[in-house]
Amino acid sequence: MNHVPGSSGGVPTAGGQEIGVSLQPQKIVRGLTRATLLKDLRLEWRSKDAINSMLFFSLLVVVVFSFSFDPSAEESRQIAGGLIWVAFLFASVVALNQTWARELRNQVLDAYRVSPAPANSLFMAKTLGNFVFVSVLEALMTPLFIAFYRLRPLGPAWQLLLVAALGTWALVVNGTFFAAMSIRTRSREIMLPLLLFPISIPAILAMVQATTSILNGEGARFWIVLLVTYDLVFTTSCLLLFENVLNAE
Amino acid sequence: MKRVFPILAILTAILLWYAMSIALNPEIHIGGITLNGAPTEQTMGNVQRIFYYHVPSAWIAFILFFINFFASIYYLIRRSQAADIVALVCAEVGVVFCTVVLITGPIWARPVWGIWWTWDMRLTSTLVLWLIYMSYLFLRRFSSSGQTPLMAAVLAVFGALCVPFVYFSIWFFRTQHPQPVMGGGGSIDPRMLHVLLLNWLAFSCFAFLVCWWRYRLEVLQREVDRAHAMRSLMDEPNQLRSAR
Numbered sequence: 001m002n003h004v005p006g007s008s009g010g011v012p013t014a015g016g017q018e019i020g021v022s023l024q025p026q027k028i029v030r031g032l033t034r035a036t037l038l039k040d041l042r043l044e045w046r047s048k049d050a051i052n053s054m055l056f057f058s059l060l061v062v063v064v065f066s067f068s069f070d071p072s073a074e075e076s077r078q079i080a081g082g083l084i085w086v087a088f089l090f091a092s093v094v095a096l097n098q099t100w101a102r103e104l105r106n107q108v109l110d111a112y113r114v115s116p117a118p119a120n121s122l123f124m125a126k127t128l129g130n131f132v133f134v135s136v137l138e139a140l141m142t143p144l145f146i147a148f149y150r151l152r153p154l155g156p157a158w159q160l161l162l163v164a165a166l167g168t169w170a171l172v173v174n175g176t177f178f179a180a181m182s183i184r185t186r187s188r189e190i191m192l193p194l195l196l197f198p199i200s201i202p203a204i205l206a207m208v209q210a211t212t213s214i215l216n217g218e219g220a221r222f223w224i225v226l227l228v229t230y231d232l233v234f235t236t237s238c239l240l241l242f243e244n245v246l247n248a249e
Numbered sequence: 250m251k252r253v254f255p256i257l258a259i260l261t262a263i264l265l266w267y268a269m270s271i272a273l274n275p276e277i278h279i280g281g282i283t284l285n286g287a288p289t290e291q292t293m294g295n296v297q298r299i300f301y302y303h304v305p306s307a308w309i310a311f312i313l314f315f316i317n318f319f320a321s322i323y324y325l326i327r328r329s330q331a332a333d334i335v336a337l338v339c340a341e342v343g344v345v346f347c348t349v350v351l352i353t354g355p356i357w358a359r360p361v362w363g364i365w366w367t368w369d370m371r372l373t374s375t376l377v378l379w380l381i382y383m384s385y386l387f388l389r390r391f392s393s394s395g396q397t398p399l400m401a402a403v404l405a406v407f408g409a410l411c412v413p414f415v416y417f418s419i420w421f422f423r424t425q426h427p428q429p430v431m432g433g434g435g436s437i438d439p440r441m442l443h444v445l446l447l448n449w450l451a452f453s454c455f456a457f458l459v460c461w462w463r464y465r466l467e468v469l470q471r472e473v474d475r476a477h478a479m480r481s482l483m484d485e486p487n488q489l490r491s492a493r
């Protein structure tokens with residue numbers, strides 16, 4: 001990564017610094033991340049492609065599951081953790097697949113590659129964008145889920161928020177990374193789940209078990225610690241290796 | 250090197266044959282000599298003999314996946330083509346051995362435990378490992394760009410990072426809900442250990458030979474591909490001229 005002062009033409013300069021005076025690398029990264037993230041959010045706000053398809057898809061999953069199991073309140077407490085995360089997992093693949101495909105049009109990705117902008121700021125922006133989309137999806141779907149399955153947590157409900165944030169980050173950080181890899185393969189839309197699901201198995205297990213434990217009023221400390229570690233390890237390795245993947249021809 | 254291969258192949262075949270006969274028979278007679286093989290297990294009977302294929306295959310698969318991990322890291326640092334081929338070959342042969350483990354396991358479990366499969370810690374982690382390396386091979390197959398080695402190396406590193414998480418999560422998952430299925434553990438008869446190690450040696454030689462052969466095949470394949478690419482480049486001006 002080379003941060004050439006003055007060569008970052010369209011970069012919003014934080015703190016009113018003049019371009020040409022030595023820009024701090026962190027500020028460049030932060031500014032670029034913010035610019036790309038805002039661009040993605042604006043695009044999504046105007047088109048609502050990803051969020052609509054994700055919402056409808058997870059709605060379908062919830063309804064189909066509800067028909068096929070028809071659980072009592074006690075049973076649904078046992079299976080709800082698994083169902084809700086499976087629905088979110090499949091739905092998030094929809095958003096993840098669109099992440100980079102959008103940049104292929106008009107060779108935006110190639111332009112990014114030749115620019116001196118650090119690759120990781122692009123990666124962080126995309127990951128944060130996906131995190132926002134999936135979180136919005138979760139916020140909208142969870143009330144519906146609670147109504148359909150008559151859920152009432154026996155444990156501390158605030159921990160569910162923590163598990164949701166950590167679990168979503170685990171899915172999204174690896175998903176964004178593997179989506180960048182799968183756009184370089186044939187049949188790229190099939191490739192993403194094939195790469196993402198095996199690596200995500202421990203995270204999925206942790207999310208499901210943590211949710212089920214909290215719903216049943218048991219402790220979920222081990223699973224939350226596991227999720228935090230998983231997030232830290234994989235975010236670090238994504239950041240270390242993303243530049244290789246972006247610049248691969 | 251080419252001349253050594255048949256000799257090694259014959260030696261490995263003899264070793265495999267010997268290992269197999271002592272694994273399958275309590276006593277073997279060659280000429281007038283009687284040799285001790287693996288004794289029959291008291292409770293499980295002859296079914297237990299699948300152990301001599303199951304365990305060595307698992308060890309070899311894990312070793313090959315380990316080599317794959319280090320070769321991938323080496324590739325990421327040095328971009329050496331040899332490391333890439335080593336990683337590919339180890340993953341392919343490792344998946345084959347891992348498949349053998351996953352097939353022989355249930356065959357053994359059915360008569361002994363009464364079930365084909367249980368979501369026990371070791372079974373589940375082996376299955377997840379198999380899934381990760383299958384996705385690695387899928388990526389190798391579906392990747393269209395010239396950067397397949399890079400992508401594959403990155404995925405191999407991610408897969409290896411994932412293994413401890415799989416292990417810990419399933420360990421906790423299963424200790425939370427204990428299943429009284431896993432019997433055994435404890436000590437092993439020294440004669441059985443002897444047969445096990447001999448089988449492991451034989452299968453390791455076999456795996457090494459297969460890897461070696463596959464490595465040469467891959468090198469040749471890449472040379473052929475390169476030659477094809479070169480020829481189409483050389484032919485292009487001629488074709489243009491004849492078209493004119």
